[in-house]
Amino acid sequence: MPGRSIVFAIAIANVVATAGFAFAAEAADSGVLARLGCDTCHLTLAPDDAQRTVERYADRRGPDLFYAGAKYRADWLAAWLADPLPIRPAGITPSDRTRRSPDGDVLESMPTPHPRLESQRIDEVVRALAALEWGRxxxxxxxxxxxxxxxxxxxxxxxxxxxxxxxxxxxxxxxxxxxxxxxxxxxxxxxxxxxxxxxxxxxxxxxxxxxxxxxxxxxxxxxxxxxxxxxxxxxx
Ligand code: HEC
Ligand code: HEC
CATH class of the missing domain: 1.10.760.10 (Cytochrome c-like domain)
Incomplete structure (x- = not known):
């Protein structure tokens, strides 16, 4: 039951946070993102500074989400995950999809539409994203x-x-x-x-x-x- 598992995760997060391990709270809540495969395209746990290289940036399959708690309005997240319209219409790495021409860059292929999230998952996912601490x-x-x-x-x-x-x-x-x-x-x-x-x-x-x-x-x-x-x- 999704309702029960999120209550459980939050209970753990509280215990861990009072014990002084705020970082573990992030891991507890973000479990649903891994279960739904969001982390196959998005980084949902903060990397070390040393991992944040130009190569890693260019290889991303989706924008970083590990600072989602600091970044998005929760009401926007809920609406967008149900009906995800493009924000980067040329894709996350536009250079992969463009060809130079005398008239400027030409877009050769459109990015695949974002997976739509079933409505009964949305609350849980928005709460998991809002709980990510990095960047506060x-x-x-x-x-x-x-x-x-x-x-x-x-x-x-x-x-x-x-x-x-x-x-x-x-x-x-x-x-x-x-x-x-x-x-x-x-x-x-x-x-x-x-x-x-x-x-x-x-x-x-x-x-x-x-x-x-x-x-x-x-x-x-x-x-x-x-x-x-x-x-x-x-x-x-
Ligand atoms: C197949 C790869 C893939 C999967 C799986 C995926 N995403 Fe995405 N996601 C993307 C790409 C690419 C974008 C950028 C879309 C755009 O900007 O038009 C994106 C954009 C987003 C955004 C907006 C980010 C921003 O800063 O503009 C959110 C929020 C998001 N995804 C959440 C999720 C969640 C939650 C899941 C799991 C339920 C998920 N995504 C699964 C590839 C993916
Ligand atoms: C050379 C190109 C370039 C210029 C010029 C530029 N930006 Fe950006 N901006 C970007 C890119 C690329 C990103 C996305 C970075 C990422 O996904 O990590 C971004 C991200 C952003 C974001 C965060 C949006 C999001 O969804 O992540 C805001 C807000 C923004 N820019 C505002 C501005 C403003 C205001 C200016 C003028 C003062 C500006 N930008 C000038 C390239 C540019």
């Missing part, structure tokens, strides 16, 4: 206060001044880019994670290909405000 210490205590700014200025700042638009799409129009689509990012990612990742991507992954722009908290707030404004629009 990288989050700010509170999400930054977002400035109020005209949408056009927010967009110019994101696409032109900061150049984020060269790797991230802000609408489903146009060819896929190398980074994840960000038009759904506000609904998908916890604001504290957005703040931390945009400020310092390499704190989350030492080999992440996104540049560290050395942004101030105020500049990060402006970029987040643009992602929030996008979430208010239909049909991106």
């Amino acid at each position: 210490d990288l989050l700010p205590q509170a999400a930054p206060v977002l400035p109020s700014m005209p949408r056009m200025l927010a967009e110019l700042n994101f696409t032109k001044f900061k150049g984020c638009g060269s790797c991230h799409r802000v609408s489903s129009d146009g060819p896929p880019l190398s980074g994840p689509d960000l038009f759904g990012a506000w609904m998908r990612l916890r604001p504290e994670f957005l703040a931390s990742y945009i400020a310092k991507p390499q704190a989350w992954d030492p080999v992440a290909p996104m540049p560290d722009y050395g942004l101030t908290t105020a500049e990060v707030g402006k970029l987040m405000e643009y992602l929030r404004l996008l979430s208010e629009e239909e049909d991106r």
Whole structure:
């Protein structure tokens, strides 16, 4: 019975955490991810820093999930696992699927759709992902206060001044880019994670290909405000 096994896992996690082994709590709760085979494509347990190499990054079959607890909004996770629409339409390693041409890179094959999770599993899986501890210490205590700014200025700042638009799409129009689509990012990612990742991507992954722009908290707030404004629009 799935209900019983998760209560059991949480009970163990509590005992272990009070004994001072917070790391073991992660292993206890993430059992369901291994049982369902999520870990054949996703890393669900934090690796050593030495294992986080460019080669490992390029060989990934799915994005890392060992910091899922710090990264995703739980309501988004539940909805997406039931109906997983692409976030990286060119796949996790777009270079494997593209061919250079005089007109730019051409996408040669589409990635396989993500496995859909049966509805009775969703709660258990979301709780297991939310229980993963890694990265909590990288989050700010509170999400930054977002400035109020005209949408056009927010967009110019994101696409032109900061150049984020060269790797991230802000609408489903146009060819896929190398980074994840960000038009759904506000609904998908916890604001504290957005703040931390945009400020310092390499704190989350030492080999992440996104540049560290050395942004101030105020500049990060402006970029987040643009992602929030996008979430208010239909049909991106
Ligand atoms: C066959 C490989 C494979 C399996 C098995 C798999 N995934 Fe994925 N997963 C992927 C790929 C590839 C992506 C990236 C999809 C995209 O960005 O469009 C992904 C994306 C995700 C995301 C969104 C990640 C992000 O940061 O954008 C979550 C959450 C996720 N998977 C959870 C799971 C869970 C939970 C399971 C097990 C029930 C699972 N996956 C099983 C390959 C897999
Ligand atoms: C050179 C390409 C590049 C540029 C420029 C770039 N990014 Fe990224 N970004 C990436 C890639 C690739 C990832 C995914 C990293 C991973 O999966 O480990 C990413 C991840 C992210 C994420 C986390 C999303 C997720 O689902 O994991 C956010 C938020 C983000 N970028 C925002 C920005 C913002 C804001 C800017 C401009 C200041 C920017 N990026 C500029 C390549 C880029």
